[in-house]
Amino acid sequence: MSFVYEKLFGDKKGLIGFCILAALILVVFPVMLDSFRLNLVGKYLTYAFAAVSLVLLWGYGGTLSLGQGIFFGIGGYAMAMFLKLEASSPENTAIQSTPGIPDFMDWNQITELPLFWMPFHSFSFTLFAVLVVPTIFAYIIGAAMFKRRVGGVYFAIITQVVSVILTVLIVGQQGLTGGINGITDLRTLNGWDITSDSAKTLFYFINCFLLLAVIIASRFILTSKFGRILLAMRDKEDRVRFSGYDVANFKIFIFCFAAMISAIGGAMFTLQVGFMSPSFVGIVPSIEMVIFAAIGGRMSLIGAVYGTLLINFGKTAFSESFPELWLFLMGGLFIAVVMFFPNGLAGLWEDYGHHLTKRLDFIKNLFSKSKSAADAIELKGSKS
Amino acid sequence: MNMSTNTDFTLAIEDLTVSFDGFKAVDNLNFYLDRNELHVVIGPNGAGKTTVLDLICGKTKSTSGSIKFLNKELTNLSEHEIVLAGVGRKFQTPSIYENLSVMENLEISYPKGRGVFGSLMFKHDAVVRDKILEVATQIMLEKALHTEAGLLSHGQKQWLEIGMLLIQDPQLLMLDEPVAGMSVKEREQTAELLNKISEGRSVLVIEHDMEFVARIAHKVTVLHQGKILASGDMKDVQKDPKVIEVYLGH
Numbered sequence: 001m002s003f004v005y006e007k008l009f010g011d012k013k014g015l016i017g018f019c020i021l022a023a024l025i026l027v028v029f030p031v032m033l034d035s036f037r038l039n040l041v042g043k044y045l046t047y048a049f050a051a052v053s054l055v056l057l058w059g060y061g062g063t064l065s066l067g068q069g070i071f072f073g074i075g076g077y078a079m080a081m082f083l084k085l086e087a088s089s090p091e092n093t094a095i096q097s098t099p100g101i102p103d104f105m106d107w108n109q110i111t112e113l114p115l116f117w118m119p120f121h122s123f124s125f126t127l128f129a130v131l132v133v134p135t136i137f138a139y140i141i142g143a144a145m146f147k148r149r150v151g152g153v154y155f156a157i158i159t160q161v162v163s164v165i166l167t168v169l170i171v172g173q174q175g176l177t178g179g180i181n182g183i184t185d186l187r188t189l190n191g192w193d194i195t196s197d198s199a200k201t202l203f204y205f206i207n208c209f210l211l212l213a214v215i216i217a218s219r220f221i222l223t224s225k226f227g228r229i230l231l232a233m234r235d236k237e238d239r240v241r242f243s244g245y246d247v248a249n250f251k252i253f254i255f256c257f258a259a260m261i262s263a264i265g266g267a268m269f270t271l272q273v274g275f276m277s278p279s280f281v282g283i284v285p286s287i288e289m290v291i292f293a294a295i296g297g298r299m300s301l302i303g304a305v306y307g308t309l310l311i312n313f314g315k316t317a318f319s320e321s322f323p324e325l326w327l328f329l330m331g332g333l334f335i336a337v338v339m340f341f342p343n344g345l346a347g348l349w350e351d352y353g354h355h356l357t358k359r360l361d362f363i364k365n366l367f368s369k370s371k372s373a374a375d376a377i378e379l380k381g382s383k384s
Numbered sequence: 385m386n387m388s389t390n391t392d393f394t395l396a397i398e399d400l401t402v403s404f405d406g407f408k409a410v411d412n413l414n415f416y417l418d419r420n421e422l423h424v425v426i427g428p429n430g431a432g433k434t435t436v437l438d439l440i441c442g443k444t445k446s447t448s449g450s451i452k453f454l455n456k457e458l459t460n461l462s463e464h465e466i467v468l469a470g471v472g473r474k475f476q477t478p479s480i481y482e483n484l485s486v487m488e489n490l491e492i493s494y495p496k497g498r499g500v501f502g503s504l505m506f507k508h509d510a511v512v513r514d515k516i517l518e519v520a521t522q523i524m525l526e527k528a529l530h531t532e533a534g535l536l537s538h539g540q541k542q543w544l545e546i547g548m549l550l551i552q553d554p555q556l557l558m559l560d561e562p563v564a565g566m567s568v569k570e571r572e573q574t575a576e577l578l579n580k581i582s583e584g585r586s587v588l589v590i591e592h593d594m595e596f597v598a599r600i601a602h603k604v605t606v607l608h609q610g611k612i613l614a615s616g617d618m619k620d621v622q623k624d625p626k627v628i629e630v631y632l633g634h
């Protein structure tokens with residue numbers, strides 16, 4: 001039993017960190033925030049899936065992907081396609097020249113639902129596609145790169161290029177994908193209104209539980225021998241290879257897993273925000289995801305969640321008042337973190353957290369001492 | 385593609401050539417290694433010693449020729465397949481995982497859970513613990529199991545890498561300059577260690593330190609410009625006029 005516990009939560013500190021995060025997102029936010037703000041936090045937390053995936057891939061695996069938006073987007077689009085088909089029932093789209101197909105197809109003179117949209121009539125297929133399509137796509141990219149020993153900067157550039165290609169493809173094929181506007185106007189899931197406050201609250205909690213489950217699954221991977229092999233590969237790839245491991249397979253696996261959890265985030269994004277567009281697939285969102293992970297701490301699964309929340313709170317607060325400044329601030333923050341705190345917030349906590357607790361203890365002691373001293377003085381006074 | 389026949393040798397290298405842009409780093413090499421044999425390869429810089437190890441372990445692909453290990457052709461296998469066949473190799477500069485503990489370094493080298501899913505499900509049980517302790521004792525690091533490997537002395541790092549090979553129980557152990565950077569006492573301990581571990585397997589060592597070579601070698605081969613210059617007992621080799629010419633003639 002203790003074995004399982006250790007595998008899932010790490011040491012005691014890991015368990016405490018996990019519980020604090022769970023309490024924050026499951027109790028504190030829902031109690032403190034109105035439903036609009038809670039929905040906003042829910043949206044931020046979908047990005048956290050991608051940030052957590054980068055902790056595995058970049059922090060531990062040493063492979064930086066500048067294309068996690070690809071998988072976030074595929075997951076989001078898969079979910080959006082299902083919802084869009086439901087919203088485009090023949091009754092709802094009776095005024096179109098071809099009723100029963102999504103409105104943007106009708107605007108683009110498409111008269112028949114394309115073949116690859118067909119399976120998305122089924123919700124179970126959609127859930128399957130959210131998990132499997134990005135994983136297969138990642139497998140293809142990963143196998144093509146890692147088997148040929150392409151890594152490091154080259155891998156980062158190639159993933160970035162793929163995300164650009166995908167964006168261009170989505171924007172260009174307007175009739176099939178909704179183009180630059182994305183897939184919008186999503187209303188119901190199996191007849192249930194997803195735009196209502198109660199639905200949004202429910203999605204928020206589902207999202208939180210999925211995120212916590214992903215963190216536990218990731219921790220299982222990192223505490224297994226696989227996790228140590230990842231670290232070893234980052235340090236001395238050749239030594240791992242000459243210890244009898246097929247290094248490429250390990251990289252492909254972690255890349256596929258990272259893709260899958262990013263896609264879960266994407267699907268939850270669509271459900272909570274009610275649309276999906278190419279602006280969540282391309283370079284900018286992909287790099288933002290890296291920044292979330294870097295600032296939270298690329299070696300900390302939980303830190304990545306805090307990094308995501310913090311940056312997005314900042315983004316919302318600042319871009320309301322100084323929209324132009326925000327991008328510069330975020331860029332500056334990223335450079336500062338990389339240069340001065342390579343392990344991000346989690347690293348700062350590791351390094352200085354105990355100073356803080358020590359200081360608190362010291363202050364506590366001081367107070368209790370001065371109190372007892374005061375008591376002593378009082379006692380003396382009463383004697384005399 | 386190879387005409388070579390099966391032999392009783394652990395390692396049989398025949399007509400091995402590798403050329404880098406026309407420069408033949410290893411030129412028509414024939415080399416045999418027996419079980420229980422500790423064979424040292426010496427030679428001046430650039431003689432092709434490390435390249436031979438690279439060829440055996442698959443780091444470099446040969447231009448022509450054959451490398452047979454227990455009658456299994458290695459030249460067309462990938463690096464990890466060669467390791468699985470039973471070949472272990474230590475690199476010239478200690479190649480260990482500096483950020484991991486000695487225990488974790490040995491655990492990663494433990495020959496179970498080498499697949500993706502095997503490693504996810506790998507259990508660090510009593511058998512693994514005992515084996516790690518046994519090897520750690522052999523390489524004199526049993527007290528440093530929980531030390532971060534990066535904090536070990538240079539000599540201890542060399543031992544750790546040897547231990548990482550021993551835990552795989554390879555039939556052929558290849559060591560590239562195992563005593564570089566070691567103190568006199570550490571050299572003695574290493575010699576003892578190598579003599580012990582050569583029982584039941586074949587060991588191929590590259591070394592410059594002649595005193596050390598004399599202490600451990602069953603057989604010595606001198607490599608020069610990718611070719612074998614002399615081979616045999618240490619004493620005979622040292623007396624060989626061609627060897628003296630190569631080492632002192634320039």
